[in-house]
Amino acid sequence: METDQLHSLVRSAESIIGLWWQDDRRNWCAYCGIPMRRRAATGTRLPPTKATRDHVVPRVHASGLLTLPCCLECNQAKGKQSLPEFLSGPYFNQKRMKKHRNQWPLAHLWFVAGLAYFRKSELIAQKARGSRRVAG
Numbered sequence: 270m271e272t273d274q275l276h277s278l279v280r281s282a283e284s285i286i287g288l289w290w291q292d293d294r295r296n297w298c299a300y301c302g303i304p305m306r307r308r309a310a311t312g313t314r315l316p317p318t319k320a321t322r323d324h325v326v327p328r329v330h331a332s333g334l335l336t337l338p339c340c341l342e343c344n345q346a347k348g349k350q351s352l353p354e355f356l357s358g359p360y361f362n363q364k365r366m367k368k369h370r371n372q373w374p375l376a377h378l379w380f381v382a383g384l385a386y387f388r389k390s391e392l393i394a395q396k397a398r399g400s401r402r403v404a405g
Contacts, residue, residue, distance in 0.1 A: 302372030
């Protein structure tokens with residue numbers, strides 16, 4: 270796939286899922302659907318419902334590209350796993366059994382995982398083009 274085609278595909282996919290941080294989805298965990306708290310009392314342990322952002326491609330894999338709204342408990346459970354590993358694991362399956370009305374549809378989560386890796390591919394392709402220009 271050509272880089273321009275990849276770029277166009279990524280932009281189309283982003284328009285489909287929308288900008289979660291600008292709508293009500295930012296208030297609930299994408300994985301388990303619980304309402305999240307933005308703040309915690311000073312001097313206390315962070316509650317498992319504390320709002321965080323989960324990196325779809327873990328930061329240990331040099332991502333930082335795409336994040337999801339996520340409660341602290343789910344974020345810690347996911348840890349360094351990729352999103353596909355997490356979605357296939359026992360913790361996620363147990364949480365989804367509760368069927369909270371605000372959890373993101375499973376198809377959307379898989380879509381986000383694919384989008385994140387497309388974006389990573391796009392960056393790798395850009396770096397490769399840049400290094401060829403320097404070497405050439």
